[in-house]
Amino acid sequence: MRFGVNYTPSVGWFYHWLDFDLDDVRADLDSIAALGLDHVRVFPLWPVFQPNRALVRPKAVDQLLSMVDAAAERGLDVAVDGLQGHLSSFDFRPSWTLTWHRRNMFTDPEVVDGQAHYLRTLTEALRDRPNFLGMTLGNEVNQFSDKPHPDPDPVSAAGAESWLRRLLDVCAEADPRGFHSHCEYDAVWFQDGHPFTPAQAARIGAATAVHSWVFNGTAQQYGSNSVATVRHAEYQVELATGWARDPDRPVWLQEVGAPSPHIPVESAADFTGQTLDNALTCGNLWGVTWWCSHDVNRSLVDFPELEYGLGLLTSGRENKPAGLRVAETIQEWRARPTEPAVRGTALVLDVGDEDTAPNRSTCAPGGQFFDAWAALAQQGVRAAVVLASRAGDTPYLAARGITELVHPEDVR
Structure with missing residues (x-):
């Protein structure tokens, strides 16, 4: 079981790539390692690293490598996201895809070739680092493909799958041993007609990534301390497991956090503890990577209010109650690992065609x-x-330990 955090620099947020200071990074990583975490997920900013389609800046790559090396010195493994993409409500795309050079990031051959060049360059540079886990193609890039994005890059489900496979193949060619994956926000599981699908999420790449955010309607409809809310991450991990062809496919709870005011500040530690305890009952869980390491400094403006306080630590690198609860959970689990829950009862999911999941909104809050x-x-x-x-595959059900099937319409 892996326990990590999404690294948000305490000084300058992700804009720190513009004024990179390795001493600040080292101090941040010290505060992360002190919580007992074993890995970080880091985010190069795509337009900073690849300002021109033919140019991946060597200095930026060297700075990334110095960050990975600093993490290794503190016993931290590193997963690297490539196409940033989208972070905390802000979009980061290079100018060669926008305005006068506006081209579809999923379907334009030159843009996709440029992305492949970028990902190959990063992966080849990172592959010899012993603490490099692998690449994720980018952070929630599916949000660029569909509503509610104000300027989407339309793509079909077939086109999205082609894009995923092409770029994951590039990463695998550059580093065959890497734990390479892709990740989407929860439209992939919950939004009818969305071009990125559950089948793609659960069947392509080394693991299925889950981003569990209860501000998606769960906390609003069911309450901040409801069972539906504190077990939302567990639900999404099990939903991901249900979509996998391989019953043993790992699921990475890659983002989960306690967003205020949906989770009141005074309840953040309790929500954090319950969320982790419930997620840890899932048998296929590879690990948990909390969002995020450090708060966004209030000197930076225009963030949605909830984004400022999601850190396990303050922007001054002080532990917050949620951070202390994470540290306690890690310590307890390592001292006495818990066995996954026996899930003999399974809920049967029918969303229509498996490739496109046209009725997947039944899985969303309120469905x-x-x-x-x-x-x-x-x-x-x-x-x-x-x-x-x-549902009729007896060997498959037996392999998962399922002895009872229940249909949604029969649950009271």
């Missing part, structure tokens, strides 16, 4: 499937998820 899973959770059941197409 019939979500409500049925939450109702079972309220009754104390730790339910698995099984696709309707696998």
Whole structure:
């Protein structure tokens, strides 16, 4: 089991790449390692690293390598996201994809070639670092493909899959041993018609990445301390497991946090502890990477209010209650690892065609499937998820330890 954090620099946020200071990075990593965490996920800013389609700045790559080396000195492994992409409500795309050079980032051959060049360059530079875990293609880049983005780059489901496979192949060619993956925000699981699909998320790449945010309607509809809210991450991990062809495919809870005011500040530590305890009951969980390491400094403006206080530490590198709760959970788990829950009961999911999942909104907060899973959770059941197409597959069910199937319409 891996426990890590998404590294948000305490000085300058991700704009620190413009004025990179390794001493600040080292101090941040010291405060992260002190919590007992074992890895960080880091975010090069795409337009800073590749300002021209043919230019990946060597100095920027060297700065990334120095960050990875500093992490190694503190016992921290590093996962690297490539295409940034989208971070905390801000978009970062290079000028060669915008305005006068406006081109679709998923379908334009030259843009995709440029992305491949960028990812190959980073992966080849990183592959010999012993603490390099692998590449993620980019952070929630699916948000560029569809509503509610104000200027989307439309792509079909087939086009999205082609894009994912092309770029993951580039990473694998550059570093065959790497733990290379992709990640999407939860439209992939919950939004009908979204071109990035659950099948892609759960069947392409080394692991299935889950980003669990209860500001998606869960906390608003069910309450900040409800079972549906504190078990939301567990629900998404089990949903991801249900979509996988391989019953043992790892699921990476890659982002999860306690957003205020949806989770009151005074409840953040309790929510954090309950979320972790529930997620750790999932048998396929590879690890948890909390969002995020350090608060955004209030001297920076225009962030949504909830983004300022998501850190486990303040921007002054002081521990917050949620950070201390994470440290306690890690210490307890390492002293006495808990066995995953036996999930003998599975809720059957039918969203139509598996490739496009046209009715996946049933899985979203307020949907019939979500409500049925939450109702079972309220009754104390730790339910698995099984696709309707696998409900009659006896060897598959046996491999997952499932002995009882329940349909959403039968849950009271």
